[in-house]
Amino acid sequence: MIAQAVAKPDAKPARPWFSAGPTAKRPGWSLAGLPTNLLGRGIRAPEVVERFAYGLRLTREVLSPPEDYVLLYTPGSDTGAVEAALWGMLGERSVQVVAYENFGQVWATDVRDHLKLEPEVLTAPWGELPDMSRVDPSKDVVFPWNGTTSGVRVDNADWISDDREGLTICDATSAAFAMDLPWDKLDVTTFSFQKALGGEAGIGVMVLSPRAVARLDTYRPERSIPKVLRLTDKKGFDRTLADGVVINTYSILTIEDWIDALEWAKGAGGLPELIRRTERNYAALAEWVERTEWVAMLPDRPEIRSTTSVCLKFTDPRVAALDEAGQKAFVKRFKALLEDEGAVFDMEPHRYAPPGLRLWCGCTVETADVVDATPWLEWAFATAVSELSA
Known part of the structure; x- marks a missing residue:
């Protein structure tokens, strides 16, 4: 087969950014457009906590999870959010991990090698999904909704039982804000600023169902949990996290960028x-x-x-x-x-x-x-x- 010459095109994309993370900033974005009045303030200052809380309220408004679901920030982007769920919630029940791309495989390794549990791992070749009917409603299941590294997504949630006993822990970082998520089927949903809305990196979001909050309230893993992954206090789930309080010091400029992305998303429809x-x-x-x-x-x-x-x-x-x-x-x-x-x-x-x-x-x-x-x-x-x- 002889290679055919192709002329170099004349027109270029106005915004030639196609990375899968961090993704392109929203149209019209500029650094100069971000507020800076809170930069240098303490992370526990009331005005700063309120700004973080406003970001959570906007996130809820755009995504529309059920009213009784709880939103909070985590360190470490989506990775930190998933790890917080794994370390803080797994171990009460048997675990399945759906691993059809790189990050599902990473979560399987974490559960097996670092948490020392014995998960059943449901795998598939690159470009395919496992047989999701094998998911056991009596077990906790960890799965990506969209495989960022494989171009594969879960096409429905029919395999998730309404009467499940286990938790569904969904890594939705490249699905949130781009796909219609079935919230009633999801107990822990995680994503990061830098994926679908083009925010800056470093902060993740968790959306917890009442069942997930109940797990945090009642289950105490025997393992030690690092502070940056710890979602509980002496009474159970640390409810201050849902009010804009953060686990450690986060970038205020990053939250302003997140708010900017959310306000654009809201205004766009x-x-x-x-x-x-x-x-x-x-x-x-x-x-x-x-x-x-x-x-x-x-x-x-x-x-x-x-x-x-x-x-x-x-x-x-x-x-x-x-x-x-x-x-x-x-x-x-x-x-x-x-x-x-x-x-x-x-x-x-x-x-x-x-x-x-x-x-x-x-x-x-x-x-x-x-x-x-x-x-x-x-x-x-x-x-x-x-x-x-x-």
């Missing part, structure tokens, strides 16, 4: 519009994939394809013939070609994922930029393949 923006972006990229011979979606089944962290695989035989090291080198060259032109940034897959492409299509990305990126992907592919043949 709230969660329904955020989902529509995401789906429009995904549809634009999917239409290009459908008519492009050398690339395909990593997940074969359309119903489980992520609309945010869209993962693609190479189907061209010249690339497929390369070993894994060769394919990774091809991706590295592909990335360099695009970034040297300032056309598309951070389109490479997660380091443990199969070699290919990954483009974030969440709500802070503009559809026009997705469309303008695709000719650059074609140019970079043709250029990199011609170098293979040289």
